[in-house]
Amino acid sequence: MRNTVLLWLALGLVSFCVLPWHMTDRGITDLAWATDDIASTGLFATVAGQWWLAPTGLALVLAFVLQFAVKAPVRRAKLTLATALAGLFWMALQGLIIVRAGPRLFETVLTGEVISAGQAGMGAGAGLCALALLFVATVSLSQSGKGQGDAFVVSTIGLIVALVGIFVFFPVMHILVRAFQVDGGYSLTEFFPRFFSSDIWGLACLFGDRSCGVAINSLFLAVMTGAGTTILGLAFALIFTRTNFRAKRLLRVLTVLPIITPPFVIGLALILLFGRAGTVTEFVADLFGLEQTRWVYGFWGVYFAQLLSFTPIAFLVLIGVVQGVSPSMEEASQTLDADRWQTFRYVSLPLMRPGLANAFLLGFIESLADFGNPLVLGSGYSVLSTEIFFAIVGAVADPAKAAILAIALLTLTLSAFLLQRMWLGKKSYATITGKADSGQNASLNPALKTLCYAIALPWAALTLIVYSMIIFGSFVKLWGYDHSFTFTHYIRAFGIDLSSGRLTGVAWDSYFTTLTISSIAAPLTALVGLSTAYLLVRQKFFGKDAFEFSTMLSFAIPGTVIGVSYIMAFNFPPIELTGTSIILIIVFVFRNMPVGVRGGIAAMSQLDKSLDEASITLGANSFQTVRKVILPLMGPAILAALTYSFVRAITSVSAVIFLVSAKHNMATSFIVGRVENGEFGLAIAYSAVLIITMLAAILLLQLLVGNRRLRRADRVQQSV
Amino acid sequence: MNKIGLISVAALTAATTGAMADELSLVCSAEQDWCDMMVAAFEAEQPDIDVLMVRKSTGETLAQIRAEAGNPKIDVWWGGTGDPHLIAAEEGLTQPSGADTSELLGWARNMADISDGRAIGIYAGALGIAYNTEILADRNIAPPQCWADLEDPRFVGEIQVANPNSSGTAYTELATFVQLFGEDEAMVKLAAIGQNVNSYTKSGSAPSKAAARGETGVSIGFxxxxxxxxxxxxxxxIVAPCEGTGYEVGAVSIIEGARNFDAAQAWVEFALRADVQSRAPEVGAFQVPSNANAQVAPESPDLASIKLIDYDFATYGSSETRERLLARWDAEVGDPNPQ
Incomplete structure (x- = not known):
């Protein structure tokens, strides 16, 4: 343990003395700092007059000395902890007070030429110092007896809490405080009447033809979407695992298609099919002599589009869970003379509860935060996400209104989260125990099987139609009007000059940036998400519930709010990231991490704790247990987290629009620009290429991660 | 733990960038192709300035420069409707460029005057009515010629227009009506048209796109x-309404605290030149150029033949007037919010 502490301290000291403390205009990685006197190391800067950096260095030195000076381990750990925390606290304090334009608090005390010159954002040196201090603190904390003395667990908690604090709470607070702002001051009394106004919570639509408040609209839509996607997802998961359906592979591809689609495309395809002048509408109207209506604009259109878009998420969460339900339990039930329906109803289904609850929660939250579909199809049906967007970027910008609506949205999310916790209760859902378990999963009873097919297959057919239309749309001159065949859109977007090998297409730049950033973000997201899930399921610690909710926060907040709050928080020292690719990676990691968390929790609740205990008893530490026992059993959850975070990084729009810069432009903001401009052909050709790229990436991931083998053979009992 | 550490280090040191010398960070709010052409033309003339351009809508850009105030990452903002440029000027988010406006037409100079030279007009686009010829022919509806025609019951359920609370285009329409007919009469007319409106969209360009695809018969927009x-x-x-119409002025502004002021200034002067503005139709941008010596494309709406009202940006751009008009619109015209 002391060696671990010493290692981190050494890293901290080296970065304090050798690496540039502040970032330079050329970025963090640029190596020209060695010859440049502006960007110097923490040590040089301190000597040069930036005395406020000294305490951090001193904390590192002091902690180092403590390791040798104090003999009693617990006392040493406590003293080291205090020193490291003090160092971290000071770092944050000086960073927040002394910004680029000099000190912003205590101006009267903090005077002098150097201090009023201010400082730039933290660079590599500061970052590594903070990391070293953090780990010194967490290792010492575990040494002093907390967290069962498990340094790995305590360090992971410490790291994730710090990351969530910096990259979720810190920015989000910048926006939420606006809700309490009135003409230069803050007021609680102003907040409540605005928050509880009938524009937000009104129930008028129940009693007359007036419209309900936006929060009620959103809530209704979200409950419907959550329920709908969970049912569809379950039907698909059952078909996959409990039937011998022939075209499973095709179904599998269909179920992932909607999440790999840039958001507006589904809405547009629905309009072309079901809009007033849509193909299906015209066909039905001709057939039955009906008036062509605009029913797709409004609640039903949005609901339809959300079902199409979010069912795959429910499916991704549920497939692992449905697979995990132990055949032994089902066989036991059948041995006890239950029929297949009873087995499903009273054994399998209750064991799937964590999966159902998490799938519903994700569908609910996705629906609340969804922005693209309501924008394209919502018409008069106002929901929170679009209202928030227009409160920020609309003709009348009102950040206070945006913040109040964001709080309403968070209230809904928090309530859903608490309800989910109550429903799951404290029961155990573990079915993967490591004990011999060589049974066969019971196949579905015929009625249930028919029901699953009846629910899932029409949906699959619809998805197939929508996607064939998209591919079709990319090859025609003017989708929806002039259907003569053309390659122009592809040539404009992805043209290559064959003689010189130059990439002449307009889309190449953003295409490569998008792929690079998503490939960096995806493994990080999976790592952070699954580590969090591991902590939540396997470890007990103070404030766990609050911790769990805080990891959902960034997901529940609409992208627009996140985007603007990231600019507000990270455009200024101490952490100045705007205009870089790092800010894009970070926003993806923390926005998509909840899916990793939810999927991880659902999958891990099924792993019996005796597996961990066996591993620990055999002398492994918790890090080894995670690596050798839990990770291999988490295949589907890892795959889901990787897949999801990769494609979300490619397809998300609203947060990204504020954070892209000329050097780092993303595909979606490019596509949205083209759509705004009415250039659908190019936008759809680009989307089609993205869809194919993501499909290839998913297949590759599936090959790499592979299937987990829970039992000697995963097979389904032949129906008799 | 070491693994986590290593990956965090990798994340921290992943590729980053900052501004170099001789760079110009440009946000473009006009059509993408126009933005691309402008950048290419500018870089050809000024090979030592590297233009970093990104396209964002005016609302997004305004939200971004507000959030970045004090440490802006953008140098110059070119294109997009004038109101957000004027708001930025009013809030001190942009600075005067000192560019020469003597060659410009009256409405462009007027914009520079109201904003103390912070926002300068580069093009004008008139407000008009569009209708889908196939839809109206199918339903035997005579095409509209005037704003007043839109009140006729023959258009019931066929008109789409944006909501002025979220769309600058729709606010321009509201302000145009107020100036054409007087405030009270305007509200009556808008409410009558509202009887025929099937949807108030959030975005200003959505109605015309819907009309193009036959999702609605008639749209109002630029x-x-x-x-x-x-x-x-x-x-x-496309119809230029007989009573006259209002217009938007697209603008260019330099952000307050821009890191590359000289390059930004060079961009503004470049963007105001007659030969540069004359090239817009090459990429299908048919707005009317602000430089009096620039050539106007034959496709451009001929401002001389349209009865343009003297759109008073100073009054209707101010937040006070804006809030009052929008409150009246909400109360008297309102979004019926079906269901």
Whole structure:
């Protein structure tokens, strides 16, 4: 343990003395700092007059000395902890007070030429110092007896809490405080009447033809979407695992298609099919002599589009869970003379509860935060996400209104989260125990099987139609009007000059940036998400519930709010990231991490704790247990987290629009620009290429991660 | 733990960038192709300035420069409707460029005067009505010629227009009505048209796109957006209303605290030149250029033949007037919010 502490301290000291403390205009990685006197190391800067950096260095030195000076381990750990925390606290304090334009608090005390010159954002040196201090603190904390003395667990908690604090709470607070702002001051009394106004919570639509408040609209839509996607997802998961359906592979591809689609495309395809002048509408109207209506604009259109878009998420969460339900339990039930329906109803289904609850929660939250579909199809049906967007970027910008609506949205999310916790209760859902378990999963009873097919297959057919239309749309001159065949859109977007090998297409730049950033973000997201899930399921610690909710926060907040709050928080020292690719990676990691968390929790609740205990008893530490026992059993959850975070990084729009810069432009903001401009052909050709790229990436991931083998053979009992 | 550490280090040191010398960070709010062409032309003339351009809508840009105030990452903001540029000027988010405006037309100089030279007009686009020729022919509806025609019950359920609370285009329409007919009469007329409106969209360009695809019969919006759609082949006919119409002025502004002021200034002067503005039609941008010596494309709406009202940016751009008009619109015209 002391060696671990010493290692981190050494890293901290080296970065304090050798690496540039502040970032330079050329970025963090640029190596020209060695010859440049502006960007110097923490040590040089301190000597040069930036005395406020000294305490951090001193904390590192002091902690180092403590390791040798104090003999009693617990006392040493406590003293080291205090020193490291003090160092971290000071770092944050000086960073927040002394910004680029000099000190912003205590101006009267903090005077002098150097201090009023201010400082730039933290660079590599500061970052590594903070990391070293953090780990010194967490290792010492575990040494002093907390967290069962498990340094790995305590360090992971410490790291994730710090990351969530910096990259979720810190920015989000910048926006939420606006809700309490009135003409230069803050007021609680102003907040409540605005928050509880009938524009937000009104129930008028129940009693007359007036419209309900936006929060009620959103809530209704979200409950419907959550329920709908969970049912569809379950039907698909059952078909996959409990039937011998022939075209499973095709179904599998269909179920992932909607999440790999840039958001507006589904809405547009629905309009072309079901809009007033849509193909299906015209066909039905001709057939039955009906008036062509605009029913797709409004609640039903949005609901339809959300079902199409979010069912795959429910499916991704549920497939692992449905697979995990132990055949032994089902066989036991059948041995006890239950029929297949009873087995499903009273054994399998209750064991799937964590999966159902998490799938519903994700569908609910996705629906609340969804922005693209309501924008394209919502018409008069106002929901929170679009209202928030227009409160920020609309003709009348009102950040206070945006913040109040964001709080309403968070209230809904928090309530859903608490309800989910109550429903799951404290029961155990573990079915993967490591004990011999060589049974066969019971196949579905015929009625249930028919029901699953009846629910899932029409949906699959619809998805197939929508996607064939998209591919079709990319090859025609003017989708929806002039259907003569053309390659122009592809040539404009992805043209290559064959003689010189130059990439002449307009889309190449953003295409490569998008792929690079998503490939960096995806493994990080999976790592952070699954580590969090591991902590939540396997470890007990103070404030766990609050911790769990805080990891959902960034997901529940609409992208627009996140985007603007990231600019507000990270455009200024101490952490100045705007205009870089790092800010894009970070926003993806923390926005998509909840899916990793939810999927991880659902999958891990099924792993019996005796597996961990066996591993620990055999002398492994918790890090080894995670690596050798839990990770291999988490295949589907890892795959889901990787897949999801990769494609979300490619397809998300609203947060990204504020954070892209000329050097780092993303595909979606490019596509949205083209759509705004009415250039659908190019936008759809680009989307089609993205869809194919993501499909290839998913297949590759599936090959790499592979299937987990829970039992000697995963097979389904032949129906008799 | 070491693994986590290593990966965090990798994340921290992943590729980053900052501003170099001789760079110009440009946000473009006009059509993408126009932005690309402008950048290419500028870089050809000034090979030592590297233009970093990104396209964002005016609302997004305004939200971004507000959030970045004090440490802006953008140098110059080119294109997009004038109101957000004027708001930015009013809030001190932009600075005077000192560019020479003597060659410009009256409405462009007027914009520079109101904003103390912070926002300068680069093009004008008139407000108009578009209708889908196939839809109206199918339903035997006579095309509209005037704003007043839109009140006629023959258009019931066929008109789409944006909501002025979220769309600058729709606010321009509201302000145009107020100036054409007087405030009280305007509200009556808008409410009458409202009887025929099937949807108040959030975005200003959405109605014309819907009209192009036959999702609605008639739309109200900026004529240059309609021209672009019609040029792509959609059956869209464009009408300059007989009572006269208002217009938007697209602008260029330099952000307060810009890191590359000289390059930004060079951009503004470049963007105001007659020969540069004359090239816009090459990429299908049919707005009317602000430089009096620039050539106007034959497709552009001929401002001389349209009865343009003298759109008073100073009054209708102010937040006070804006809030009052929008409150009246909400109360008297309102979004019926079906269901």
């Amino acid at each position: 004529m240059h957006d309609m021209v672009t759609l019609a040029a792509q082949g959609f059956p869209l006919a």
